[in-house]
Amino acid sequence: MATDAIPGDDAALVLFSGGQDSATCLAWALDRFARVETLGFDYGQRHRIELACRDTLRAGLGRIEPAWGRRLGEDHTVSLDALGAISDTALTREAEIGFEASGLPNTFVPGRNLVFLTFAAALAYRRGIRHIVGGMCETDYSGYPDCRDDTIKALQVALNLGMERRFVLHTPLMWIDKAQTWGLAQSLGGRALVDLIIGDSHTCYLGERGERHAWGYGCGTCPACRLRAEGYARFTATEEAA
Template structure:
């Protein structure tokens, strides 16, 4: 078993990955996870007119912080890319792309759901990975602590991997390391990857708040403290801290 695991690790180290990197907690943790596993790692962010666009402005500090924390990560971290997807925001009527109150819709989903967003993100990511010669695509979708978004489900990601591989005639592997863990476990994964320095970096520099609030500071980071994203992050951090005591 050890030989098989070492061979798999060597194969991963010799290949490249593209991380969907929004500037949020989950994608920052995924970036650290990828830097531990792959020989070269590039990052990709999307500007789709989101209300919390400030998350994109957090990305440079996070990338720099990761390279400062670990010389190996610094050697592996490659270029950053940003894709303008303004059309997605223009055709979406959601609380993430319009100045409306966050609420539940008639269909049972919160109105923060942007239809097709992750499908589009991963398709564009695969297109870029094709050009850059990268096999692995890493994203922070999660089916444990989430708002019921159908494009975060494991079945959706697996189906899309099949479609992308068929449609591009290329072998991509979609990795979702947070799929089956909750926010407390995500903080714990962060601690395992980089200890308290990485926890502090992601706590202070990443952004999750749907309202784009960077004016209110909490023990878990910046945010309004009341939107669903802030509540998930705060509760997860509290449980993580409690478990560590």
């Protein structure tokens, strides 16, 4: 295990929740880096069933492309109970999903991505990894301020200054919508990757995996499910038109 190693350009650490976006980002990283490690967070989220999907997705990616399997390194899971404890949101409490007076959805967990990326950088520092990959996007997102490109760029500066390292925060989904995210998955791993994401990833905020839809498992009505379903519909329509 590398300890405080000087980072190189051949390795990446992917924030890997077990959802559609992070699975696509993991494939993106495996296509580009010689060694890729993954990091998941347990912060008491209602949909923590997503964490149980991570091993299946990692194994499935290795079957789709043997080279990816050889590049896939260690998986890490970090408990962030404190984040859930101080959050009063629909992602960390049994509350109806809606909007706050500020206009933000009550699924917004304040500071979540800032904390995630800070912990990721601390782990990357120890593991000798320079590149950190996350699925943040501000094209068809829920308005979360910590998903914005400006936020990620500012945090990269702060992390580099605070740790005296030159980390690079990659957000390959930042400027594409959900239909294009499905398309990116297909361009990386073909229909096999699309099918893996449909069957084995999890995005539904309510943690519902009882019914399988064309786009995957979920309640079908929460904001995450609606984004995923609408994106898949646009993706398939484009495929059929082609």
